[in-house]
Amino acid sequence: MSGYRGVDFYHFDRCLSDEERSIRDTVRRFVDQSFLPGIRGHFRDGTFPLDLIPQLGEMGLLGPSVKGPGCMGLSGVIYGLICQELERGDSGLRSFASVQGSLVMWPISVYGTDEQKNTWLPELAAGRKIGCFGLTEADHGSDPGGMETRAERDGDGWLLNGSKLWITNANLADVAVVWARTPEGVSGFLVERGMPGFSTNVIHGKYSLRASDTGELVFDNVRLPDSARLPGARGLKAPLSCLNQARYGIAWGVVGAAQDCYDTALRYAQERKQFDKPIGSFQLVQQKLVTMVTEITKAQGLCLQLGRLKDDGINDVPLVSLSKRNNVAMALDCARMARDILGAAGITDEFCPGRHMANLESVYTYEGTHDIHTLIVGAEITGLSAYR
Amino acid sequence: MKIAVCVKQVPDSETRINLAAPAAKLDQTGFTRVLNPYDAYAVEEAVRIKEARGGEITAITVGPETVRETLKKDCLAVGCDKAIIINDPLLAGADDAAIADVLCAALKKDNYDLILFGIKAIDDDSGQVGILVAEKLGLPHVSTITKLELGEGTLTAHREIEGGKEIVDCPLPAVLTCQKGLNEPRLPSLPNIMKAGMKPMQIVTCADLGVTPPAALVEIRQYSPPPARGTCRLVTGDDAAAAARELARVLNEEAKVI
Numbered sequence: 163m164s165g166y167r168g169v170d171f172y173h174f175d176r177c178l179s180d181e182e183r184s185i186r187d188t189v190r191r192f193v194d195q196s197f198l199p200g201i202r203g204h205f206r207d208g209t210f211p212l213d214l215i216p217q218l219g220e221m222g223l224l225g226p227s228v229k230g231p232g233c234m235g236l237s238g239v240i241y242g243l244i245c246q247e248l249e250r251g252d253s254g255l256r257s258f259a260s261v262q263g264s265l266v267m268w269p270i271s272v273y274g275t276d277e278q279k280n281t282w283l284p285e286l287a288a289g290r291k292i293g294c295f296g297l298t299e300a301d302h303g304s305d306p307g308g309m310e311t312r313a314e315r316d317g318d319g320w321l322l323n324g325s326k327l328w329i330t331n332a333n334l335a336d337v338a339v340v341w342a343r344t345p346e347g348v349s350g351f352l353v354e355r356g357m358p359g360f361s362t363n364v365i366h367g368k369y370s371l372r373a374s375d376t377g378e379l380v381f382d383n384v385r386l387p388d389s390a391r392l393p394g395a396r397g398l399k400a401p402l403s404c405l406n407q408a409r410y411g412i413a414w415g416v417v418g419a420a421q422d423c424y425d426t427a428l429r430y431a432q433e434r435k436q437f438d439k440p441i442g443s444f445q446l447v448q449q450k451l452v453t454m455v456t457e458i459t460k461a462q463g464l465c466l467q468l469g470r471l472k473d474d475g476i477n478d479v480p481l482v483s484l485s486k487r488n489n490v491a492m493a494l495d496c497a498r499m500a501r502d503i504l505g506a507a508g509i510t511d512e513f514c515p516g517r518h519m520a521n522l523e524s525v526y527t528y529e530g531t532h533d534i535h536t537l538i539v540g541a542e543i544t545g546l547s548a549y550r
Numbered sequence: 551m552k553i554a555v556c557v558k559q560v561p562d563s564e565t566r567i568n569l570a571a572p573a574a575k576l577d578q579t580g581f582t583r584v585l586n587p588y589d590a591y592a593v594e595e596a597v598r599i600k601e602a603r604g605g606e607i608t609a610i611t612v613g614p615e616t617v618r619e620t621l622k623k624d625c626l627a628v629g630c631d632k633a634i635i636i637n638d639p640l641l642a643g644a645d646d647a648a649i650a651d652v653l654c655a656a657l658k659k660d661n662y663d664l665i666l667f668g669i670k671a672i673d674d675d676s677g678q679v680g681i682l683v684a685e686k687l688g689l690p691h692v693s694t695i696t697k698l699e700l701g702e703g704t705l706t707a708h709r710e711i712e713g714g715k716e717i718v719d720c721p722l723p724a725v726l727t728c729q730k731g732l733n734e735p736r737l738p739s740l741p742n743i744m745k746a747g748m749k750p751m752q753i754v755t756c757a758d759l760g761v762t763p764p765a766a767l768v769e770i771r772q773y774s775p776p777p778a779r780g781t782c783r784l785v786t787g788d789d790a791a792a793a794a795r796e797l798a799r800v801l802n803e804e805a806k807v808i
C-alpha cells in the first residue's frame with residue numbers, strides 16, 4: 163500500500179455522494195494494487211500493461227458515462243473522478259481509458275447506427291475490443307480542418323486513402339474511428355484491423371507517455387462498406403465534439419497526477435533532513451508545498467463545477483477549454499516543483515514526479531495545445547477569433 | 551446457505567496518531583476509516599461460497615451510522631445481500647464481551663449456517679469477539695483459518711498453528727475467524743457499487759434486539775505513545791578481538807544482558 167490519500171484541503175469530499183466517493187476509493191485501490199507495482203517497468207520498456215485491460219472492463223472503467231448497449235451511462239462527475247484516479251497512476255493509463263471511452267465509444271453511441279452500437283459498444287465496454295481515434299495528421303495538428311485523408315464514393319461503399327499520426331492505441335486497436343474528407347464534408351468511419359490496405363506503425367523514442375501506445379495509421383486504398391460510416395457525424399464539428407468529451411476527462415485526470423506529485427513531495431520534505439532539519443521546515447520549501455496545495459485545491463473546484471455543469475447539460479467548449487488549459491499547466495508546475503523538492507532523488511524513476519512531468523508534456527499538447535485553448539477562451543470572451 | 555459476516559470499521563493502517571503525552575482518550579479527528587482488512591477475507595469467503603452454492607449473506611456491524619458507506623462499498627457492493635448496523639449510545643465504551651453479547655442477539659434473529667469474522671480488528675488487536683460469540687451461542691469455532699472446504703452439513707478448515715497447520719473438521723453451523731491467505735479479496739465493480747445503495751440496510755438499537763449490554767469488564771485508562779527509540783552505538787576498531795572484548799564488556803556492564 164502506498165498510503166496515498168489524495169488532497170482534500172477544502173473538504174470537497176462533502177460535495178460528493180456515497181457512490182461517488184466509493185467509486186473514487188475503489189479505483190484508487192485498483193491503481194495501488196494492480197497498476198502501480200508494474201509502472202516503472204512499463205515506463206522503462208515503453209509498454210502498456212495489456213494484462214489489466216480485462217480488469218478495467220470488468221470494473222466498469224471503460225466509457226462509464228457512455229449511454230448505449232452494454233454501457234452504464236453514469237454521471238460526468240463519476241467519469242471525472244475515475245480519470246483523476248487513473249491519471250494518479252499514470253497519464254498513459256488515463257489516456258487509454260479516455261480514448262476508449264470518450265473518443266471511440268462516445269462517437270459510436272452518439273453518431274452510430276443501432277447495428278454499430280450493438281456490435282461495438284458491449285465489446286469496447288468490456289475491454290474485449292480496443293479502439294483508437296484518428297484525427298491528427300503529420301501536417302495537420304492544431305488545424306485538423308486541413309486534413310488530407312480522403313474517402314471517395316466507390317460503388318456502394320468508400321475508398322479510403324491517407325494517414326494519421328500521433329494516434330494513441332494505434333497498434334493495439336481492433337477498430338479505428340477515422341476522420342476523412344469526403345465530397346459531403348468531413349465524415350467518420352469505423353476501420354477494422356485486418357481490412358486490406360490498413361496498417362499501423364509504432365512511434366519509437368518517446369520520452370513522454372512511455373507507458374502508452376502511440377502510432378501511425380496508414381490507409382492505402384482501404385475499401386469500406388457504407389455501413390462503416392458513422393451516419394450521424396457530419397462536418398468537422400463531429401470530431402471536435404468528441405474532443406470536448408475527452409478534454410473534460412483530462413481536466414480531471416491531471417489533477418490526479420498533480421496530487422500524486424504533491425503527496426510524494428510532502429512526505430519527502432517531512433522526512434528528508436538537511437542542515438539538521440527536515441527540509442519541510444524551510445520557508446522556501448513550504449512556499450512550494452503551499453503553492454501546490456493551493457493550485458490543486460483551485461483545480462478541484464474547477465473540476466467539480468465543470469462536472470456538475472456537464473451533468474446539467476452545460477458542456478460548452480470554452481468551459482472545458484478553460485479547465486483543460488488551467489489544470490494541465492498547473493499539474494506540470496506541480497510536477498516540476500515536486501521534482502525540485504526531491505533534489506537528485508527526483509530525477510530517478512524511484513519517485514513519480516519525473517514520470518508525471520514527462521507525461522504531462524504530451525497532455526499539454528494533445529487534445530488541443532495549451533495555446534489553442536487560450537485562443538478558444540480568448541475568442542469566447544472578446545468575440546474576436548485569433549485563429550480562424 | 552445462510553451466512554453472516556460480522557465486520558468492524560477501523561482507522562486505516564496509515565493513520566497518524568497524535569499523542570504527545572499519555573491521555574485517557576485518543577484524538578480521532580481526521581481519521582480515515584476503512585473496513586478492517588481481516589474482515590475483507592471473511593466477506594470474500596462468504597461471497598465465494600454464495601457463488602458456488604447459492605445463499606444469502608448478511609453483514610452485521612456494531613458502530614456509528616457513519617459506517618454505512620464502508621458497509622455499502624466493501625460488503626454490499628462485493629456481494630453481501632443485506633446489512634445490519636447496531637447503533638446505540640448504550641454501546642459507547644463497550645468492551646469485547648458486550649459487543650459479543652449484542653452480536654449474539656442479532657445473530658439469533660436468524661438461522662445462520664455459517665458465521666464469519668476476521669481474526670482480529672487492527673485497531674485494538676484483541677481478536678476475541680468471534681470466539682466469544684461462538685462460545686455464547688454454543689457453536690463450534692475454528693480460528694485463524696487459511697483454507698475452507700464445505701461438505702454436507704460439515705466443514706474442513708485449515709488453521710495456522712506455531713510452525714505448522716492444523717486441519718479441523720466440524721459440523722455446521724459454526725463460527726470461523728479468517729486469516730490473511732484465505733483468499734484475495736476482490737474490488738467491487740462500478741455497477742455493483744451503484745446497486746449497493748438499493749440493498750437493504752437496517753439500523754437497529756439494543757432495545758430492538760432485546761438485549762441489554764452488560765457493564766464493561768474492561769476499562770481503557772490510558773493511551774501512551776511508544777517509548778522513543780534508543781540511539782545506536784557502533785563498536786569500531788581494526789582489531790577484531792579487541793572490538794569483541796569491548797562489545798562483551800558493554801553488554802555485561804552497561805546493558806546488563808549477559
Ligand SMILES: Cc1cc2nc3c(=O)[nH]c(=O)nc-3n(C[C@H](O)[C@H](O)[C@H](O)COP(=O)(O)OP(=O)(O)OC[C@H]3O[C@@H](n4cnc5c(N)ncnc54)[C@H](O)[C@@H]3O)c2cc1C
Nearest residue numbers: 295296297298303304328329330524527528529531533549
Ligand atoms: C502522445 C500523444 C498522443 C496523441 N494521441 C492522439 C490521438 O489519439 N488521436 C489524434 O487524433 N491525435 C493525437 N495526438 C495528436 C495531438 O492532438 C496533436 O499533437 C495536437 O493537436 C497538436 O498538433 P501538432 O503536434 O501537429 O502541433 P502543431 O499544431 O504543429 O502546433 C505546434 C505549436 O504551434 C502552436 N500553434 C499552432 N497553431 C497556432 C495558432 N493559430 N496560434 C498560436 N499558436 C499556434 C501550438 O500551440 C504548438 O505550440 C496525440 C499527441 C501526442 C503527443
Ligand SMILES: Cc1cc2nc3c(=O)[nH]c(=O)nc-3n(C[C@H](O)[C@H](O)[C@H](O)COP(=O)(O)OP(=O)(O)OC[C@H]3O[C@@H](n4cnc5c(N)ncnc54)[C@H](O)[C@@H]3O)c2cc1C
Nearest residue numbers: 434435436437441444445446447502503504505506507509
Ligand atoms: C545527475 C546528477 C549528477 C550529479 N553529480 C554530482 C557530482 O559529480 N558530484 C557531487 O558531489 N554531486 C553531484 N550531484 C549531487 C548534487 O549536487 C545534489 O543533488 C545537490 O546538491 C542537491 O542535493 P540533494 O539532491 O541531496 O537535495 P537536497 O539538499 O536534499 O535538497 C532537496 C530540496 O530541499 C531544498 N533545500 C535544501 N536545503 C534548504 C534550505 N536550507 N532552505 C531552503 N531549501 C532547501 C533544495 O533546494 C531542494 O529543493 C549530482 C546530482 C545529479 C542529479
